[in-house]
Amino acid sequence: MEEIQRDELIKWGIPEEEIEEEERAKVEIWKYIFGFVEMAVVKCAIELGIADVIATHGRPMTLLELSSALDCDPQNLHRIMRFLVNRAIFKEILIRNDAVPTAYYAQTPISRRLMRTGENSMAAFILLESSPPMLAPWHGLSARVMARGTSAFEAAHGEDIWKYAEANPGHARLIDEAMACDARVAVPAIIDGCSDVFDGVRTLVDVGGGNGTALRMLVKGCPWISKGINFDLPHVASVAEKCEGIEHVGGDMFEFVPKADAVFLMWVLHDWADDECIHILKKCRAAIPKDIGKVIIAEAVIGNKEQQKEDNKLKDVGLVLDMVMMAHTTKGKERTLDEWAYVIREAGFSRHTVRSIAAVQSVIEAFPA
Ligand SMILES: C[S@@+](CC[C@H](N)C(=O)[O-])C[C@H]1O[C@@H](n2cnc3c(N)ncnc32)[C@H](O)[C@@H]1O
Numbered sequence: 411m412e413e414i415q416r417d418e419l420i421k422w423g424i425p426e427e428e429i430e431e432e433e434r435a436k437v438e439i440w441k442y443i444f445g446f447v448e449m450a451v452v453k454c455a456i457e458l459g460i461a462d463v464i465a466t467h468g469r470p471m472t473l474l475e476l477s478s479a480l481d482c483d484p485q486n487l488h489r490i491m492r493f494l495v496n497r498a499i500f501k502e503i504l505i506r507n508d509a510v511p512t513a514y515y516a517q518t519p520i521s522r523r524l525m526r527t528g529e530n531s532m533a534a535f536i537l538l539e540s541s542p543p544m545l546a547p548w549h550g551l552s553a554r555v556m557a558r559g560t561s562a563f564e565a566a567h568g569e570d571i572w573k574y575a576e577a578n579p580g581h582a583r584l585i586d587e588a589m590a591c592d593a594r595v596a597v598p599a600i601i602d603g604c605s606d607v608f609d610g611v612r613t614l615v616d617v618g619g620g621n622g623t624a625l626r627m628l629v630k631g632c633p634w635i636s637k638g639i640n641f642d643l644p645h646v647a648s649v650a651e652k653c654e655g656i657e658h659v660g661g662d663m664f665e666f667v668p669k670a671d672a673v674f675l676m677w678v679l680h681d682w683a684d685d686e687c688i689h690i691l692k693k694c695r696a697a698i699p700k701d702i703g704k705v706i707i708a709e710a711v712i713g714n715k716e717q718q719k720e721d722n723k724l725k726d727v728g729l730v731l732d733m734v735m736m737a738h739t740t741k742g743k744e745r746t747l748d749e750w751a752y753v754i755r756e757a758g759f760s761r762h763t764v765r766s767i768a769a770v771q772s773v774i775e776a777f778p779a
Contacts, residue, residue, distance in 0.1 A: 451493055452524065453540040456533045458482065460491075460500070461517060461524040470503060470514035491515055499524070529594050534587035539734075543567065543574065543581055547737045554736060561740040570740050571681075576645045586646065589677065590623035596676065596769045597627040600708060603767035607706050607775055608632040608672070615639040615670040617663050617694060618678035621650045628674065629655050639668045663690050667697040676708040676771065680731070683741035684753050691757030691776070700778050707774040711764060712746045727770045750774060 419429050455461065463479045464471055473491065477484035495502045499520045504511040523532040538544060543566075550562035567574050575582035600607075608614070608628065614635050616625040622640040629638045637657070640650060644660030652658075659668055664686075667673060673694040679687045694705045710728035732744035745753070747764060754762045759776040766772050 448497065449536070449540050451490060452499065452536055454490060455494060455499070455521075456524050456526070456536060458487075458490075459526065460494075461521045462526055464500075464515060464517055464521070465525055470501075470505075470516035472512055472514055476515060494521075531594075532591045534584065535589075535591040538584045538588035541581070541584060543578070544738065551733075551737055562737045564740065571738055572643060576643065579645075579649075582645060583649075586621040586650075589620045592770075593620075593624035593627065593676070596708060596767075596771055597624050597631070599767045599769035600771075600773055601628070601631040604765050604773050605632060607704075607773060608635060610702065611635055611672045611704075613637045613639070613670040614672050614674055615641050615668050615697065616674045616676070617641050617667055617690070618675060620646060622653060622656055622658060624676055625656055625674070626653050637670075639670055641668055663693060665693075667693045669697050671698065671703060673698055673703075673705045674708070675705065679707060679753070680709055680735055680744055681739045681742040683743075684749070684756075686741070687753040688756045691753060691759070695758055695778050698778065703778055705759070705776040707750075707776065708769075708771040709750075709774065710744045710770055711750065711772045711774075712744050724768075724770050731770070 416429060420426060458480055460476070460480070463476065467475070467479070471479070473484055473488055476491075477487045480487065491500060491502075494500045495515070498518060501516040501518050503514050503516050505514055506512075519530075522528065523530050524536070525531050526533050546566035547562035550565045553565065554562045561570070563571050563574070569577070571585075575585055611632070612635060614625070614628065614637075616622070616628075616638065619625050619640040619642055622638075625638045625640045629635050636655070638655055640647065640656055640658045641661060641663065642650070642658075643662065647658040647660035650658045661668075663678075675690075675694070679690065682690065691705065695703075698704065710725075710731055712728050712732065713725060728744050735742035735744060743749075750764070751762070754774070754776045757776075758778070760779055762774055762776040764772055764774050
């Protein structure tokens with residue numbers, strides 16, 4: 411806004427904060443008009459393997475080195491890299507070769523998360539969320555809010571996400587790999603923040619454990635757990651990689667849960683409505699010993715408005731995930747402390763505790779006695 415206009419507005423008695431808000435809005439609205447572009451360009455970078463090529467090269471690369479390694483058009487690559495550097499996803503550094511400064515592209519902590527492999531890789535998660543089957547339901551969000559017809563995912567695909575995954579093995583694998591990305595970050599945070607929740611647990615069943623990545627890490631991090639049971643739908647359990655100390659069991663958690671000292675549930679209950687969670691939790695309660703058993707839940711906890719502001723930034727992801735649940739599940743949602751207390755109590759648990767960890771999830775322990 412021109413200074414003169416601003417002075418005019420102030421003269422007319424318009425508060426300065428209002429003028430500043432207006433100016434911010436003029437810029438911020440573009441974030442929403444083209445909000446998908448960042449996701450699309452990052453997806454493009456993963457598909458091209460830009461971060462992987464720089465990592466393999468072992469040092470920063472010039473545009474020509476990068477374009478010849480990727481066998482792509484340097485001019486288009488330059489535009490992609492200019493965008494990614496602007497967003498601080500890659501760094502551009504100038505190195506003087508014979509007094510002539512040459513630009514090199516270098517990795518950042520974010521670009522390393524775009525690599526296909528590695529313990530911090532989030533590539534599969536980005537590829538899942540940006541895949542056509544996962545993007546289609548977002549077009550039906552307002553219809554879901556208006557409670558017209560079926561869920562957004564079913565409206566787009568004619569069946570819920572788990573049936574869709576069963577019928578589309580490629581998509582099922584992408585879900586498993588995406589969840590494994592998160593597990594590689596969340597499980598160390600659980601072990602660092604509260605490994606004592608697993609004290610005395612000799613057998614642990616991971617209900618809805620996907621390809622078993624979380625359980626493998628838990629069993630390794632808590633070596634006193636002598637047996638892990640990775641329990642998931644038959645089409646998921648049957649393709650999970652074999653691992654010593656872990657048995658993959660296929661089944662439906664609405665029917666039964668294999669017996670163990672403790673049950674672990676991560677990113678499972680948020681996929682379901684309250685009555686369904688109560689049903690699953692009752693099955694989990696029936697699977698553990700009444701006296702020493704426990705159910706360990708790793709899920710987001712939505713804070714009130716004040717907590718959202720004060721809490722660490724990762725907790726804000728919970729609000730985003732709540733929208734994801736609205737788009738991708740039939741009746742799933744992220745829950746507040748009170749909502750968690752309700753489903754746990756209604757499932758017959760006598761008490762529970764909640765602990766924050768350095769991840770999007772908190773750790774909730776529910777005790778039958
Ligand atoms: C969001 S994923 C979580 C995966 C894993 N716990 C993690 O955090 O990495 C939810 C899992 O629940 C499984 N699931 C869905 N319905 C199920 C059912 N009826 N019985 C057992 N598992 C089920 C899905 O196959 C999927 O692996």
